[in-house]
Amino acid sequence: MTQTVRALMAAGGLPGLEIRMLLGHVLQVSRAWLIAHDDEPLAPQAVARYQELAEQRREGRPMAYLLGRREFMGHEFEVTPAVLIPRPDTELLVEAAIAALDGHARPRVLDLGTGSGAIAVSVALACPGAQVLATDASAAALDVAAANARRLGARVEFCCGDWYQALPADRVFDLIVSNPPYIARGDAHLGQGDLRFEPQAALTDGADGLRALAAIVAGAPARLAPGGQLWMEHGWDQAQAVRGLLAAAGFGGVASLRDLAGIERVSGGSII
Incomplete structure (x- = not known):
């Protein structure tokens, strides 16, 4: 079945903000793009990568490590x-x-x-x-x-x-x-x-x-x-x-x- 941003959001499993952050990271798009294209079909590879990260997050792995970055003093640091x-x-x-x-x-x-x-x-x-x-x-x-x-x-x-x-x-x-x-x-x-x-x-x-x-x-x-x-x-x-x-x-x-x-x-x- 073709997956969309809306479908992944509806499936839940994580807070909505974290779902958007992980999807934005995988797709390399902004939150605004996710909202504007929430019914656009996603590539299977992107869905698989999102689901891999989402599972790690459900296991407790820090969002900063999953995203590879964290803001500090107004600057974005790789972590x-x-x-x-x-x-x-x-x-x-x-x-x-x-x-x-x-x-x-x-x-x-x-x-x-x-x-x-x-x-x-x-x-x-x-x-x-x-x-x-x-x-x-x-x-x-x-x-x-x-x-x-x-x-x-x-x-x-x-x-x-x-x-x-x-x-x-x-x-x-x-x-x-x-x-x-x-x-x-x-x-x-x-x-x-x-x-x-x-x-x-x-x-x-x-x-x-x-x-x-x-x-x-x-x-x-x-x-x-x-x-x-x-x-x-x-x-x-x-x-x-x-x-x-x-x-x-x-x-x-x-x-x-x-x-x-x-x-x-x-x-x-x-x-x-």
């Missing part, structure tokens, strides 16, 4: 299962970074654990004079990040390695930012929702959720220029602990920023 899916919460970290760079003509910026490159690329696009370097321990993630930088026209340098070990010995920065793995080992959320399909090494440090945050704080003073700042995203209940790490490492002006839900989501400070 694959090699990287975390950019989330609106992380835009707070980018906003903090942009604010920290105000008044700097050519600031040096380091993004540790860049993943899709969403943070580094967004900062580079917002601050064209910045010299942005991004690292990740995953070569597959860096491939995604580099592709995003090229496609969006952002000047970002990439290095592969674990935290500061990825950097040349003489590099120092005016700003370090990071959204590291901060979920504790065994946290029930790791087995729920989109997190089930995202790279576990980018979600959990395999310990108490503070190990990566502590390593970044400990290494930052040696990599920051005088007056340089460090800002990190962390879990909903970790702000006090992260502020303690920063203060113990000699940072001044230690503070936490709240997201739209009122949760302390980002913390940082500056080298005195």
